[in-house]
Amino acid sequence: MQFDPHDRIIHILLDEELGGQAPPDLAQKVLARAFPARKTPRHMLIGAAAAVALAVLGWAVLKGGYPAGSQPAGSYPEPQASGSFEIAGGLELARGATLIAAGPAELRLGGYCRMAISAGSRLTIQGRNAAEAVFLHGGSLACEIDRSSGAFEVHTDAGTVSVTGTEFVVEILESKGDSKMQPGMLVKVLVGTVIVAGAWGEVSLVAGEEKVLPENRIITGILVEKGERTIEVKADGDKAARLYYYGDRMAAIVKKLIGSNRVKLAWRPDGNKRALVAIEMLVPEEKEGRFVGVVTAKGKYWVDVKPGDEEPSERYMPEWVRREGSDGALDKKMIEKIAQLRVGDVVRIDWKYDERKRVVELEVLERAEGDKPVEREREEARERVEPREPDAKAGTTIGVIIEKGDNAIRVKPEEGESVRFMPRWIGNAPAQGGGLDKEMLRKFAALKVGDKVRVEWILAEGKRAVAVEVLAKAEEPPAPDARAGTAVGVVTELGDLWLRVKEEDGTSQRYTPRWIGGMPADGGGLDKEMVRKIGTVRVGDKVRIEWIYEERLRVVALEILERRMTEERPREKR
């Protein structure tokens, strides 16, 4: 977003003047944090608690029931809250109010539901007498419900937890930028039984059980790329595509998918990866159409257009134009038109469906405002350096290897998105001796993450490398004097297959698991157990590492000494 300071000043003042967003009085909050109240000595707390307990017990014995706070007999207890919290909109604590916990807080409902609310949580009080309920928007709750006093439910976007007498914890799992991702929650039962239900089904949990629910998350989005064991899908509302891994069971289904189409998929967390559980291609019912929308993203051969606020972006590619004596190529005129587009342009599109949505007519109705990066200019500059075939059936990419799999490499050019390359398929079906180009697989095996390479490629169900040249080797850390050792420090960076640890003396080294076995084709690969362990580490954790030096520093033992104090999810995908 372009920052125009002069416009921003007026915008903020209008927000204040017309929108009532006047600066709040924060003096008491600052003072409370600067001069926290002294804690009551523990023995006094115990004494006070004992006194309260005795009073409650005495009251209960006399009245034969729960005292319901300080309410007079016969009236229903009002909600009570204590600790560090505020009510949104400055409302009173009552049903409908949203409570925001700045620090630990406690909420009591109906005299029989006690909730310990963690700092940063947000909930709305719902329910009715003897059927109390809250809607947990974010954060976590530990609930203690008195048996036989009434029902209680915790509603969340992921489902509802219903109980009648128990202790349990509910934590909303943050979606980390997946704006349209189905939310998840962690439910941990301490005492009794709970029933958790949502659009995904229903499950009963008993004391001692904890579960992330729903187990499978559902997203819809655009299938950006298919790989040997991975697919990349850009979920609706997300800016970037994410990687989903799949096994043999899904391979046949994925093979039938066609890139650039919309897909609906289910995935579940598997360590630090996203494991694909099910996927279907969403083929449009209509086979052609016209609409007006806004360009949300574009590449050289595609454009994403969002028809309206409530509708997701869809990807449109030019038509495939058949030519005599050749397989044909993408419509060059349309490629040129796409090149002229800017993100934010309002366009009218005529499309038809032919394996994927194809743009057949494109008209710019309104140019985007501001100085969006002129991608065309960049592309032309890039093409001056790397001339490419205009029909995109082949080309050259120069960049740095950022990821390396058994059968593929991912290369990040200086500008633009990273590209995944696989070797060509040679021969027929595997049963008849066909397979990936073995010579290229050998070349891939010799490459390292960080190498700068030039890749000559052709387009055949994805980009296939036909030649790879190393332009610059990755910078390797100097071999340490010792061949093995121990490091204790804080994790400063994490990848799927590596971690960087900074020791107290400032030494910062990157460690990868050992390679076990021979070539990937022979079943060799990184130490799976260590890869799994790395998946449990978070940035900020203090760890002890035992390492050996084999081409690079290899972690052979990993122990988490101290967890980083955070409620964030462990990591980002790298």
Place this chain on the structure above:
Amino acid sequence: MPDTRRLLTRENLEELVKLHQAALFRYARYLGADLHAAEDIVQETFLAVFHAGLPVESNADPNAQAAWLRGIARNHFLRHWRSSKNAKVVADNTLLEQAEAAWAGDFLRSGDGFDYLEALRLCLHELPDDRRRLLVLRYAEKKSRADMARLAGTTENGMKSILRRIRAGLAQCIKRRLAMESTDAV
């Protein structure tokens, strides 16, 4: 020469907060922080001053003090921005310096921005009804640009341009008024 410096007591801190909190909050919002983040940044700024045990001049020039606090707030904003995955405004030191220059030059003008705010109120009254209505829809009724575009029969980007033009008109009006006031003052 008597030492006029003092470390912050509860009373000093309260005085400092009350004097500068509104300006700092507005400034954090201006840099791109949302309401909650702006509150955090203001609190963290004062707490940083307090915890650092920094001496505060009892007779300091409030404008100089405000500039100093804005510098601390900028650092907290940058930290907040770097840790936020969904930040809508791109921030770096150069951009923040430009932002500070515009804030000090356009809005504060060696004062506290009060005259600018007053000029804005007067300019709002001068706006034609149709334009004022659009601002009310956007800022008071919190309508999305898309909703407003539908009402006005234009596109979302068209509405974005219209709103930007209205704000630019207001900025011109404010500039004119402030210039007139300075001339009057002379």
